[in-house]
Amino acid sequence: MRKEDASHVRPFYRIRTKFFVSMYILLILMTVTVDIAVYSVYHIDVEKKEQSSMTRILTELSRNVRSSVVSLKESMTYKMTDCGVFDYQENLSDATGYSVEKNIRSFAALMNMGNAQVRNVYIKDIFTCRFFVDTQNMYSESLDDFKQLEVYRYIEENTEELFQGRGTIRWRWFPDTPDMVYVIQSTVDSYSLDFQGVLCMGMDLTYFENLFGGMSFHVALYNEVGDLLYSDLPEAAQTIETHEKLADLFDGQEYMWDETEIPREKWTLVGFSPKQEVFSTLNTLMRSILLTEAVVMLAVTVFIFFLSGSITHNITALSENFRRINAGKKPKKIHYRSHDETAFLCEQFNSMENQLRETMEQMARDSTLREKAEYNALLAQMNPHFLYNALESISSMAKIEGQEEIVQAVRMLSQLLRASISGKKQEIPLAEEIDYIRQYLSLQNMVSGNRLLWDFLIEPETEQALVPKLILQPIVENAIIHGLDGVLEDPMIAVTSRRDGEDLVIEVSDNGAGLEQELADRLLQEEEPEELMRDRAHIGIKSIQKRIQILYGKHDGIRMETSPGNGMVVIIRLPYRKEVEHV
Structure with missing residues (x-):
């Protein structure tokens, strides 16, 4: 009889191994299927709730921002009038820099009594006179220092447009002063409505931090031209020029996001939350479930191991004895466990082994x-x-x-x-x-x-x-x-x-x-x-x-x-x- 090529010999697998592996694979498949189903259902539910909550909170925040901005505008108008910031224009010959700066400091002090933390004020009037005051005397800034900032260059480049937009207010943020936001107002006389000049008030970003603090997600605020005003996650948002690009970056990837428009201001408030934070509770729950399943699977594995051993003991004993015979070793007597067809095979093998041993001893x-x-x-x-x-x-x-x-x-x-x-x-x-x-x-x-x-x-x-x-x-x-x-x-x-x-x-x-x-x-x-x-x-x-x-x-x-x-x-x-x- 021709021997088969060794390369075509099929590998040998024990019946117990097949039974054990089959049961174990079935158990794993069932566990994985249930886990995927549970995770998918909870994932969709958490995502919907988070999205709904974000939309509701952003809507409420937009109203608060609108109310706060309107209040700030009114406060600026009234307090500039009360402090006589531009009164020097009525008699320029008698005006001195000291008196103007004194009025500006009084204006800043009244603004600080509210929720605005004014750090400096800059004025450029219709007579091209310029005044600068470091209201908190913390930074020892001068007009020359202020001229080095991007906000100064912005005012100079847009002077004509600012002079024409009487009574308008622009909010701007610049990268070279990341902890400040500037309110630039084209002021007019409240009685004659004559244009007086441009007042730029630099405020601490704590103004927005007080508005958006305690949120369960991150926010970014953009002005009417899409420039960033504030973000509580600077490394993720300040490099984005417009909120549309921010949405493109985070949509469907690492962040959930939503946006709403602030009425009348044409500002955009964007909320975005890392999915890792959104689903942290769900992930913790799934880890607990997986840990429990691991313990249960370990117990089931032990049970399957002993069950497979009991079922295949007789066949395994026969197989091991045939291996011993092929290796030239003495076979062992089989003590069968289950009383079925395999027990008859074990009895016949024991009888055959006794006869074979006697024959081999005689041959020896x-x-x-x-x-x-x-x-x-x-x-x-x-x-x-x-x-x-x-x-x-x-x-x-x-x-x-x-x-x-x-x-x-x-x-x-x-x-x-x-x-x-x-x-x-x-x-x-x-x-x-x-x-x-x-x-x-x-x-x-x-x-x-x-x-x-x-x-x-x-x-x-x-x-x-x-x-x-x-x-x-x-x-x-x-x-x-x-x-x-x-x-x-x-x-x-x-x-x-x-x-x-x-x-x-x-x-x-x-x-x-x-x-x-x-x-x-x-x-x-x-x-x-x-x-x-x-x-x-x-x-x-x-x-x-x-x-x-x-x-x-x-x-x-x-x-x-x-x-x-x-x-x-x-x-x-x-x-x-x-x-x-x-x-």
């Missing part, structure tokens, strides 16, 4: 017996292989050397044979294995004419570590036959051992000819290189690799590092143990 016993038989066969294969090589060497030596050395060689061979076939232990301490290798090297040195050198560097803590019996002899033999063959000077074999964490590492190195690394790697693989298949020494190394893997598993074994002309290092890695464990 059979496998152990087969591995022991294979190991004993490999171990038996090594003894005649070594014996064959040793006897061949003694035979060669007998043709060259004398009888005494033959006797000594046979004695060494006898000791080696006794060590290799005596005892039934599969593992021995490393110290015993090293003694065996010393005897073997002594015998090989005698055969080679005492030209062989060796060195042992064994860490003391590794001497009692357990190693497979005869694990080093085939490696040393391979180093002598293949590595040192042809080395004319100082052929050397070194054996070292060390502990590396939980592992024992033994290295056997030589200074021989070496070989290609690729060929050395293939030597330890399942398919042996064809050019080495008849080599008995290489067969011995491969047998060691199999013995190690049978005893300790695939993790441990042999690794070879070599290159042509640089000798070879054979590295053996085994578990570090000191107690004998029987396989």
